[in-house]
Amino acid sequence: MKFNFTIFPELKTERLLLRKANFNDTKAVFDLRSCEEINKFVATKRVKNIEEAKDFINICDKLYKEENRIFWLIHYKNEVIGSIVLHRISLKDSFAEIGYKLKPTFQQKGFMSEALKEVLKFGFKSLDLKTIEAFTHKDNAPSIALLEKNNFVLQPDKTDKGFEHNRIFKLVEN
Ligand SMILES: CC(C)(COP(=O)(O)OP(=O)(O)OC[C@H]1O[C@@H](n2cnc3c(N)ncnc32)[C@H](O)[C@@H]1OP(=O)(O)O)[C@@H](O)C(=O)NCCC(=O)NCCS
Incomplete structure (x- = not known):
């Protein structure tokens, strides 16, 4: 394995910067994780206030140290426009989930x-x-379109x- 979780892996694309969340991002994290429109199809709990957004950043830091989660904020120009995460990482099983x-x-x-x-x-x-x-929720057409476009395959027998x-x-390395 080439990556060893010492330095946070900042990633760059043509238009975007994917970077670690810090406490200056509490409001941005709150906005992303409390907004009903964004989270319409998301089952996880909404954050209810700034304190819970701060707790979320702390949990991400802790899970990063445990090599279990990498949570990136997505920056476009000078603005946080979204987030992307590899979580439930298991290096032993060479497995992760994405959100x-x-x-x-x-x-x-x-x-x-x-970003994906x-x-x-x-x-x-x-x-x-x-x-x-x-x-992803069965009615989340944008998410399903994104996944299929990137070669993820539906696992009809898995619930x-x-x-x-x-x-x-599921996407398997090719
Ligand atoms: C899912 C989500 C991240 C997609 O991001 P996005 O930047 O809009 O996606 P892209 O623009 O890269 O589009 C990817 C593909 O999905 C399709 N797509 C995107 N939004 C769509 C929509 N509303 N309806 C139908 N197809 C859609 C696009 O057409 C595109 O395919 P194409 O390039 O062949 O046209 C975004 O809709 C979102 O944040 N949704 C709310 C949060 C959420 O539900 N997250 C998933 C939880 S599991």
Whole structure:
């Protein structure tokens, strides 16, 4: 494995910077994780206030140190426009899950495709993952389109216990 979790892996694409969240980003994290429109299809708990957004950043730091999660904020020009995460990372099983969110005004402009490609490359090449899965609501057409466009394949026999409306997509290193 080439990446060893010492220095946070900042990633760059043609238009975007993917970077670590710090406490100056608390408001941006709050906006992304509390907005009903962004989280319409997301089952995880909304953050309710700035304190909970701060807690979330702390949890991300802790899980990064445990080599279990890498949470990136997505920057376009001078603004945080979204986030993307590899979580439930298991280096032992060469496995991770991926999740993502974009502010509504930045959707459908190809931004998440751009960020996702870079994170997948990082996951497969630098973390030596073999499998990346995504859990998404069956009615989340934008998310499903994004996944299928990036060669994720629906796992019809796999279910998300407690979240029966979720569909599981899988991408295997080629
Ligand atoms: C899912 C999400 C990240 C997609 O990001 P995005 O930057 O808008 O996606 P892209 O512009 O890169 O588009 C990727 C593909 O999906 C398709 N797509 C995007 N939005 C779509 C929509 N509203 N309806 C149908 N297709 C859509 C695009 O057409 C594109 O394919 P194309 O290049 O062939 O046209 C964004 O809609 C979002 O943040 N949603 C809210 C959060 C969320 O639900 N996250 C997933 C939780 S599992």
